[in-house]
Amino acid sequence: MLTPLVEQARAGDEDAFAALARAVADRCLAIAFRILRDTGRAEDAVQVALVTAWRELPGLRDPERFEAWLHRLLVHACYAEARRGRRHGANVRLLDIEATHPAGRDEVVTIHDRDQLERGFRRLPHDQRAVLVFHHYLGLTLPEVAERLGIPLGTAKSRLHYATAALRAALEADARTVPARERSA
Amino acid sequence: MSSTKDPGAVIGAWLSEGPTVLRDDVLAAALADVHRRRQRRLRFPWTRDVPGRLPMAGLAAAAVAVLAVGVVGLGLLGGGGLIGGPGPLPTPSQGPSPSPSPSPSPSPVTSWTIDSALYPYAIQLPAEAVTIRPTLATIAWDGSSRCIPGDPCTDWIGLDDAPTAVSRQLWGFGAPTSLDLDAFAADMQRRITTWVQGAACPAEPATTRDLELDGVPARLHAFTCDYGGGPDLQLRVFAVRDGFGLVLGQGKPGSGEVLDEAEEIDRFLASLTGFRWKG
Numbered sequence: 001m002l003t004p005l006v007e008q009a010r011a012g013d014e015d016a017f018a019a020l021a022r023a024v025a026d027r028c029l030a031i032a033f034r035i036l037r038d039t040g041r042a043e044d045a046v047q048v049a050l051v052t053a054w055r056e057l058p059g060l061r062d063p064e065r066f067e068a069w070l071h072r073l074l075v076h077a078c079y080a081e082a083r084r085g086r087r088h089g090a091n092v093r094l095l096d097i098e099a100t101h102p103a104g105r106d107e108v109v110t111i112h113d114r115d116q117l118e119r120g121f122r123r124l125p126h127d128q129r130a131v132l133v134f135h136h137y138l139g140l141t142l143p144e145v146a147e148r149l150g151i152p153l154g155t156a157k158s159r160l161h162y163a164t165a166a167l168r169a170a171l172e173a174d175a176r177t178v179p180a181r182e183r184s185a
Numbered sequence: 186m187s188s189t190k191d192p193g194a195v196i197g198a199w200l201s202e203g204p205t206v207l208r209d210d211v212l213a214a215a216l217a218d219v220h221r222r223r224q225r226r227l228r229f230p231w232t233r234d235v236p237g238r239l240p241m242a243g244l245a246a247a248a249v250a251v252l253a254v255g256v257v258g259l260g261l262l263g264g265g266g267l268i269g270g271p272g273p274l275p276t277p278s279q280g281p282s283p284s285p286s287p288s289p290s291p292s293p294v295t296s297w298t299i300d301s302a303l304y305p306y307a308i309q310l311p312a313e314a315v316t317i318r319p320t321l322a323t324i325a326w327d328g329s330s331r332c333i334p335g336d337p338c339t340d341w342i343g344l345d346d347a348p349t350a351v352s353r354q355l356w357g358f359g360a361p362t363s364l365d366l367d368a369f370a371a372d373m374q375r376r377i378t379t380w381v382q383g384a385a386c387p388a389e390p391a392t393t394r395d396l397e398l399d400g401v402p403a404r405l406h407a408f409t410c411d412y413g414g415g416p417d418l419q420l421r422v423f424a425v426r427d428g429f430g431l432v433l434g435q436g437k438p439g440s441g442e443v444l445d446e447a448e449e450i451d452r453f454l455a456s457l458t459g460f461r462w463k464g
Contacts (some may be wrong), residue, residue: 012224014216014219014220017216017219018216018219021212021215021216021219022212025207025212025215026205026206026207027205028207029204029205029206029207029211030203030204030205033203033204034200034203039204042204043207043208043211046207046211046215047211047214047215047218050212050215050216050219051215051218051219051222054219054222054224055222055223055224056224057224058224083334084343109195109198109199109202113195113199114199114202117195117196117199132196132200133200136193136196136197136200137197137200137201151411164192164193164196167192167196168192171192171195
């Protein structure tokens with residue numbers, strides 16, 4: 001459905017690119033936020049990705065691959081944003097998880113799960129985060145994730161393995177600490 | 186977490202939380218930036234959307250052709266040397282660090298001088314360059330430990346022709362050395378391969394080029410690392426002057442595509458035309 005717009009934009013049509021950007025921007029923001037865990041940085045990464053896409057669009061051979069191609073640009077923009085984040089590390093804010101997700105909101109993810117996942121996720125390298133997001137959030141298979149990120153399948157598998165193990169450990173650590181909190185309460 | 190829950194389901198449910206809509210003003214800012222930029226026209230249409238490396242024969246031919254143009258062009262720019270011709274440097278000013286969002290039109294800084302506080306060099310950047318979040322090194326490199334862009338041992342600057350994206354970054358650092366240029370360049374290339382965890386960088390550069398940096402012999406290395414998201418073209422210029430080894434680098438995060446090496450070398454060296462040794 002986007003292909004005609006991609007072809008027009010590739011030929012230099014700014015209006016077509018604007019329509020294209022509107023069609024894909026929300027999904028890009030969702031992905032970037034989930035990798036970076038920071039709305040401002042995610043917005044920056046989306047901007048960079050869109051601008052890069054515009055500049056580099058003449059190099060895209062297959063218009064049907066536009067969104068996959070854009071997602072790879074976006075992930076690179078997230079990596080770059082993360083590197084800048086490390087350098088300008090003062091811009092780190094912790095979410096008030098309990099305030100934004102009241103207890104009993106759902107049965108799948110508890111407040112403690114969120115807390116531990118947030119902490120565990122922030123400790124993950126961004127390339128592992130990207131694999132997690134593409135697999136668990138976008139629902140892509142591992143071969144699709146590997147293709148989307150431009151990495152070997154084995155690399156995608158190992159990144160998913162390590163990331164999942166780290167988050168599982170974070171969640172299990174939470175499970176071990178909850179009774180202690182309850183005892184001390 | 187309850188031990189009966191599937192971690193994958195918990196992770197998936199947690200990831201489903203969070204914003205899913207890009208603010209209109211952010212999109213407007215991006216589109217305003219698009220309006221200010223030209224698309225990069227393909228110099229070699231057959232390079233379009235190449236998933237891996239270019240065919241070596243084609244790449245070599247293209248590189249030779251573009252390098253030849255670049256050498257001539259830079260020779261003209263440099264007034265005799267490939268790099269050089271330092272003019273009077275303006276007084277460094279601490280410009281703003283415009284954030285890409287949400288404002289669509291932060292005031293661009295149209296010129297900048299990296300006047301290193303710890304290392305004996307300065308670079309006056311081309312007038313059309315716009316800097317983003319420039320930072321000077323605060324800790325002198327010790328000559329052996331890891332020093333990469335993002336570390337406080339580097340002077341760092343983001344460059345582009347518009348204010349809302351860091352499409353490439355320049356950095357510099359150095360330390361006293363007893364090595365000559367050949368040994369220093371080789372030593373630094375070896376270090377680079379081990380400095381970035383998880384990145385696959387080659388032990389040898391794909392391309393080398395001899396040049397002059399403000400009258401001092403220097404060597405350019407071009408090589409491609411994989412930081413996990415695809416090929417990432419890296420450029421370095423090494424120089425040794427009076428027992429001090431200097432490293433200047435350019436990276437271009439966010440492209441996700443195979444870059445035209447010759448074109449990137451041209452851009453990098455053009456950025457160094459205002460290089461000047463100090464002291």
